[in-house]
Amino acid sequence: MGGSTFHVAMYPWFALGHLTSFLHISNKLAERGHRISFLVPRNTVPKLSHFILHPHLISFIPITVPHVDGLPFGSETTADLPFSLHSFLMTAMDLTEPVIEVSLKELKPHMVFFDFTYWLPALACRLGIKALHYCTISPATVGYLISPERNLHDKSLTEADLMNPPPSFPPSAIRLQPHEASQLATTTLKNFGQGISFMERQLISFTSCDAIIFKTCREMEGPYCDYLETQLRKQVILAGPVWPDPPTSILEEKWVTWLGGFKPRTVIFCAFGSECSLKSNQFEELLLGFELTEMPFLAALKPPTGVETIESALPEGFHERTKGRGVVHGDWVQQQLILSHPSVGCFVTHCGSGSLTEAMISECQLVLLPHAGDQFINARIMSRDLKVGVEVEKSEDGLFTKEALCKVVIAVMDNHSEIGQIVRTNHVKWREFLLNKELHNYYMNDLNNKLHNMLKS
Numbered sequence: 001m002g003g004s005t006f007h008v009a010m011y012p013w014f015a016l017g018h019l020t021s022f023l024h025i026s027n028k029l030a031e032r033g034h035r036i037s038f039l040v041p042r043n044t045v046p047k048l049s050h051f052i053l054h055p056h057l058i059s060f061i062p063i064t065v066p067h068v069d070g071l072p073f074g075s076e077t078t079a080d081l082p083f084s085l086h087s088f089l090m091t092a093m094d095l096t097e098p099v100i101e102v103s104l105k106e107l108k109p110h111m112v113f114f115d116f117t118y119w120l121p122a123l124a125c126r127l128g129i130k131a132l133h134y135c136t137i138s139p140a141t142v143g144y145l146i147s148p149e150r151n152l153h154d155k156s157l158t159e160a161d162l163m164n165p166p167p168s169f170p171p172s173a174i175r176l177q178p179h180e181a182s183q184l185a186t187t188t189l190k191n192f193g194q195g196i197s198f199m200e201r202q203l204i205s206f207t208s209c210d211a212i213i214f215k216t217c218r219e220m221e222g223p224y225c226d227y228l229e230t231q232l233r234k235q236v237i238l239a240g241p242v243w244p245d246p247p248t249s250i251l252e253e254k255w256v257t258w259l260g261g262f263k264p265r266t267v268i269f270c271a272f273g274s275e276c277s278l279k280s281n282q283f284e285e286l287l288l289g290f291e292l293t294e295m296p297f298l299a300a301l302k303p304p305t306g307v308e309t310i311e312s313a314l315p316e317g318f319h320e321r322t323k324g325r326g327v328v329h330g331d332w333v334q335q336q337l338i339l340s341h342p343s344v345g346c347f348v349t350h351c352g353s354g355s356l357t358e359a360m361i362s363e364c365q366l367v368l369l370p371h372a373g374d375q376f377i378n379a380r381i382m383s384r385d386l387k388v389g390v391e392v393e394k395s396e397d398g399l400f401t402k403e404a405l406c407k408v409v410i411a412v413m414d415n416h417s418e419i420g421q422i423v424r425t426n427h428v429k430w431r432e433f434l435l436n437k438e439l440h441n442y443y444m445n446d447l448n449n450k451l452h453n454m455l456k457s
Helices: 016-031 042-051 083-094 097-107 120-126 139-146 178-189 198-208 218-232 253-259 280-293 318-322 335-339 353-360 375-385 402-413 418-434 437-456
Strands: 007-011 035-041 058-063 111-114 130-135 211-214 236-238 267-271 297-300 326-329 344-349 365-368 389-391
Touching (some): 007 097, 016 035, 016 058, 016 130, 016 353, 058 097, 120 198, 139 198, 139 218, 178 198, 236 437, 253 335, 280 326, 353 418, 365 402, 375 389, 389 402, 389 418
Parallel strands (some): 035 058, 267 344
């Protein structure tokens, strides 16, 4: 096997949250001397290059995204597309199978990490390569949604099914609201790629791989990991929290200047990731909720659904009323660096797993506003299991009001409120735990040993 190091190919779903998550684990493996070949859309390479910390060991292998009817020309990642077109990108990714086969034959890696390309395990098996499902979704979400206990090969999930966890799911406060269960049931049934539903794709990916790797630790999600190992009859390996290393870049001058004008821990920062677009009415409620707090805020958001620009979506008179204390920014921002700025005291997040990774090691108080998919379950883990943040209350049809948002933001930022004290104490405890270098080394060494053992078998 060429000494004690091995060669890993990476082929994640073409969403920025998945690509960056796979890059973080690539850096951790490269730290231990392993070689990484990272298969990535050709024009996306420049956007990801700055994440690489070990360029002598991590190589990008550019992939041309095939054209598919319905996929806008030049689209390569989900950040280029509305959610409704993601299935076309998945179809395009599935069409890369022959190219990936050629690449893997040339590269000769010992193993390949994948997530949504359900055909990769069979391909890897033919080539004598181990296929590892590197899952960016939490074990709790996977167990809740696709446990074999739900008999998904025989029936489709319904809203009623998803209101509660499977029968032998670990004791937990995770439950879904009707509007969340309905949305998830619909999503799992929809085609994701040509001729295959999202649920079928996930089931094949999880059941045909050689092992499943989660970026979590036993201390936080142990019971969910044990449950999955039993249910899926697959080895479940934990990589630890896999926090991104501190950025080598510095915060843009305009944000340094703007944030520098406010007292420590007084600014609300809101970011909903590269994919989330709110409906216009919820976009307005969000901004009016920030205005209502009378606190300074920076909101990095995509324009609402069907609206071209952020400016045209702002509530009437909003810009004038919040001038000097509020910024609504329509482009990407350096989230990790903004979260670590001394002026930022609160993070309003959509509960995407990448954002929560960064949020947990920040000193900001967390306000949880899940939007879709696994974000609902992530929000329950944060608010109910770990009690490190507070979720904004929504109506039965899934809508929140400016008053509900304002109330939670003020509560978590108030050092003297009961809820503020509870989440602050728990966040400090988990932050210290997760920043422990020995913890990271323990999990990465364990991952390293288990991968070695797998290659021997």
